[in-house]
Amino acid sequence: MLNSLFIKNYALIEQLNVDFKDGFSIITGETGAGKSILLGALGLVLGKRADLSILKNKEKKCVIEAEFAIKNYDLKNFFEENDLDFENQTIIRREILPSGKSRSYINDTPAKLNILNALSEKLIDIHSQYQTLELSNTNFQFKIIDALSSNQEIVSEYRLHLKSYQNLVKKLEKLEAFDRESKLQLDYNLHLLQELQKAELIEEEQEIIEQKIEKLNNVESIKLHLAQTIDIGSNEEIGIQNLLSECNSNLMKIVDFSDEYSEIQKRLESISIEFNDIIQDLESFQDDVVFEPTELENLNDRLQIIYSLQKKHHVDSNSELLKIQEELEQKVDAATHSTENISLLKEEIEAKEQILNELALQLHEKRKNTLQELKDKLETKLATLGMVNARFKIDITLSDTYTENGKDVLKLLFSANKGENYGELKKVASGGEMSRIMLSVKAILSNYTKLPTIIFDEIDTGVSGEISNKMGEIMEKMSENMQVITISHLPQIAAKGNHHYKVYKEDILEETYSRLKKLTKPERIHEIAEMLGGKDLSDSAVAHAKKLLN
Structure with a gap:
């Protein structure tokens, strides 16, 4: 239940802190005093979106905080699933900053608006005049029937399977579309793939071939410079090898005189050894440099194959060609196996349909068994509210279509007076009749749903006299099982509350403020x-x- 509500810097409210009790509470006040402001603030803390227009002082943040007693409402799993701290006295806080940013907290843990919305559905039902239109909404009508039929677990299981089924159907549609497209492209993709596979590409091959061709095209120059280098290094008279050898001999004669000389001699000897190895390698290179026209022709042919493939696929390297080859392999594989995959997916969909059909049939049978009970309860409630001739005609039939409510098609028709044709609620019921029907529905649901709090916002619109007295009695009866808070303009209803709050305006200097206080007797x-x-x-x-x- 709602224990308290704190509001700061919201609309006409500078600061307000109100404690609520269990049982039946009444809120009254003149039109425009701020009753709707209270509901607006409560709506914000429960997850509705806000804008800067709600700030009374545009330079300060708005803070709304609601405390709920939730010990007896089996909400621990919800808190665990959403990584929230469970507290018997749970505090939800919402802050709207002057910058327009919004922050939300559940027991001081930051929470997103969708989490607030999900939690609020388990804590409180705020009935506004607009919500009366829900009576004509098929989903709301199913909600009523399923509450009486204790179908909540079956509906939840059905919707989980329905979501999975819908995902499978979408997957099948995409796979079939892909299958059609891929088969149109299969021959072409297969040709491209075979062409690449025949080329037997190697990732770094292009660079290696280009180097070999460059070498073969410059054989004479390479041989000339290698020969000159070898001659400079190994000439018997002035070659570098001989000069290094002479240097080494000279140093050997003084190595015993100093460690420094010995060290420098070793370094020179190392250079000499390395240089000798270089000359040997150059001589080996010289032997290998041979102009081979056939090899050059083969390398050019191979390079032209690579260049041609790169141009065809609009790439610049073998690595990119190999990536395209891999993609083509996947496409060809998918195209050749898509029929098999489609068949397997259809089997999975058929199995899911069987589960959905079984659950939908369970829902259908349980709902059918509840229709008469719902009809009797509604007509009995409405009779106490002065609508003695009100009659409902409720019919449920099975269809071939899966909806979030199963496969049922629901037709709920209403007649308010004797001899009057049945019709849809929104077409044949007046505003006052809709209010009484909605109150009857809420009263019935309160016996089947474990909801802590319900707030009625002028549900007595369009009624007066003895009827309003009966409406008050129904809400008073509901308050035995849950906390009921009613905003009313009728004295007959206001008098039935266990607690009575008044909303009023107060002018201070040039500003108007909304106030709320609990009334004494x-x-x-x-x-x-x-x-x-x-x-x-x-x-x-x-x-x-x-x-x-x-």
Whole structure:
């Protein structure tokens, strides 16, 4: 249940802190006093979107905080699934900053709006005048029937399988589209693949071939420079090898005189050895440099094959060609195996359809068994609200289509008076009748759903007199199982509350503020008397107010 609500810098509210009790609470006040502001603030803390227009002081942040007692409502799993700390007294806080940014917290843990929305559905039902239109919504009608049928677990299981089924169907549609497209392209892709496979490409091959061709095209120059280098290095008279050898001999004669000389001699000897190896390698290179026209022709032919493939596929390297080859292999493989994959997927879809059909049939049978009970309960409730001739015609038939509510097609028709044709609620029921029907529905649901709190926002619109008295009795009865908070403009309903709060405006200097206070018994008498007879209180209005409260 809702324990308390704290509001700061919201609309006409500078700061407000109100404690709520269990049972039946009433909120009254003149039109425009700020009753809707309270619901707007509560809606924000429960996950509705906000904008900067709600800030009273545009330079300060808006803070709304609601505390809920949730010990007895089996919500621990929800908190664990969403990585939240579970507390018997759970606090939800929402902050709207002057920059426009919004922050939300559940027990001081940051939470996204979708989490707030999901949690709020388990904590509180805020019925607005607009929500009465839901009566004509098929999903809402199924919700009523499923509550009476105890179908919640079956519906949840069905929807999980439905989501999986829909994903499989989408997957099949994509696979079939791919199959059609890939088969059109199969011959061409296969030709491209075979062409690349025949080329037997190697990743670094192009660079190696280009180097070999460059070498063969410059054989004479290479041989000339190798010969000159070898001659400079190994000439018997002035060659570098002989000069290094002479240097080494000279140093050998003084190595015993100093470690420094010995070290430099070793370094020179190392250079001499390395240089000798270089000359040997150059001589080996010289032997290998042979002009081979046939090899050059073969290398050029191979390079032209590579260049041609690169040009055809608009790439610059063998690595890119090999990547294209891999992609073509996958496409060809997918095209050749897609029929098999489609067949397997269809089998999986058929198995899922069997599960859905079984669950949908269970829902259908349980719903059918509940229709008469729902019809009787609704008509009985409405009779107490002055609609003695109200009748419902509810019919459920099985279709071939899967929806989120199973395979049922629901037709709920209504007639308010004797001899009147049945029709859709939104077409044949007046505003006052819709309010009474919705209250009856909520009263019935309260016996089947474990919801902590319900708030009615002027559900008494369009009714008066004895009917409003009966509506008050129904809400009073509902408050035995849950916390009921009602915003009302009718004294008959206001008098039935266990607790009574008044919303009013107060002008201070150049600003208007919305206030809320819990009324004492004398204040309740005064408020209800005003609701009965206006600001100028008469003795009869006061007496009537006392009678209503008693």
